[in-house]
Amino acid sequence: MPEEPSSSSSCKWIYAFAAILILLIVSTAVFAVAFLNLQTQLETMETSITGQNIEIEDLRNRIEILDAVNQTGLMPWSTIYNQLKDSVVLVQTNLGLGSGFVHDTNGHIITNHHVIEDADAIQVTFLDGNITSANVIGTDIYSDLAVIKVDPEVTALHPVVLGSSSELIVGEPVAAMGNPFGLSDTLTVGIVSSVERTLDAAGGYVIIDVIQIDAAVNPGNSGGPLVNLKGQVVGVNTAIQSETGTFTGIGFAIPSDTVKREIGDLIENGDYRHPWLGVSALDVDLSIADAMGLEKPQGVLIVDVTEGSPADHAGIRGTDQNVTLDGQIIPIGGDVITGIDGLPARRMADLVxxxxxxxxxxxxxxxxxxxxxxxxxxxxxxxERPPPS
Structure with missing residues (x-):
């Protein structure tokens, strides 16, 4: 009769199987924990690498910016803002408010004539919160410029650098800084839309050689700096063209070259003397050219000569008759200026x-x-150009 396995042998196999099963379970658990730890470490490393890549990319961008600045002399607007923010001031009077910027460490501040015109008191506020009074040193109504002066000890003064406005080209990026609607410390960005504009002022006179921009300019911006990508001031924000009284895409600035030309006289003498010819004129168009038998519709037709003016003394003649073409009355018969000092004069703006x-x-x-x-x-x-009548 075959021998049956003993119960003790069966138990041994059961224990051995249980031990192996437990070992497998423990090993699996240990492996799972180790795998999870490795996965966590991997995710941590990936996060760290991602963060380092972001830092590297940021550093790379900064290096590219610095390299661009080094090669071109151009700066990002944030850098320009930080460079100029302490130079721009809020100018307040009993009649309104505007902007201005520091010209030198003696306390001279440049702003618009219309900002301080007829003011009984002028207050200047700097970005650091310092507030002081100011006195008018010089004004020029024909360029809408004024120089006021503060106590140079009131705060640290940061003069701007005046650039060359004659080098501006249409399409060049510019930014307007100032205090629109009293919102201090504001920068808006746009481009140069045109140059050598003439601007009809509210007083019935014309401001000559003006920069047109599309950077947003609103009431309160007047007198603030217009800056280029080199951080140089290339103009003084002065006016907008709008039917609503707020910005609609057309702003104007007085060129920095005008400031350079006048600033010495404004500080030393309190005014600036403009050249004057003493005529009223029209740009020659097709109708005028046809009526006068001119070869080209170019030049400046002298319509009227002011009695006793330089033009009058030189014998320049105005128009002496009118003709009607296509229902339009056209003055003819006056001198047509086609050049000045050897340079072509295609329109009145070229002359002035x-x-x-x-x-x-x-x-x-x-x-x-x-x-x-x-x-x-x-x-x-x-x-000398006489005062506005």
Missing amino acids: VHMERNTSPGDSVVFDIIRDGEKRSVEVTLG
Whole structure:
């Protein structure tokens, strides 16, 4: 009869199986814990690497910016803002508010004439919170510029750097800084829309050689700096063209070259003397050219000559008759200026911008003119532009 396995042997196998099963369970648990730990460490490493990659990318971007600044001299707007923010001030009077910027460490601040015009008291607020009174040093209504002065000990003064506005090109990025609607410490960005504009001022006179911009300019921006990508001031924000009184895409600034030209006289003498010819004129268009038999619709037709003016003394003639073309009354018969000092004058702006930039009262200029169909030259000694009437 075969021998049956003993109960003790069966128990041994059961214990051995249980032990192996427990060992497997423990091993699996240990492996699972180890796997989870490794996975956690891997995720931590991936997060760390991601963070380091972000830092590396940020550093790379900063290096690219610094490299661009080094190669081109151009800076990001945030850098320019930080460079100039302490130079821009809030100018408040009993009549309103505007902006201004520090010209030198003696306390001279540049702003617009219309910001401080007829003011009984002027208060200047700096970005650091310091507030002080200011006195008017000089004004020029024809360029809408004014220089006021504060106590240079009231706070640390940070003069701006004046750039060359004559180097501005249409499409170039610019930013307007100031205090629109009293919102201090504001920067808006746009481009140069045009140059050498003339601006009709509220007082019935014309401001010559103005920069047109599309950077947002609103009431309170007047007198603040217009800056380029080199951090240089290239203009003084002065006006907008709008039917609502708020910005609609067309703003104007007085060129920095005008500031450079006038600042010495404004500080030393309190005013600035502008050259003056003493005529009213029209740009020659097709109708005028046809009516006068001109070769090209270019030049400046002298309509009227002010009695006793430099133009009058030089014998420049205004129109002496009118003709009607297509229902329009067109003045003809006056001298047509086609050049000044050897440079072409295609429109009135060419004349007045050249005189403003390059001449002073008492200087002589030579005009190329067409009179009665003949070309000739006339020399004129310029006078001083009289105050607005």
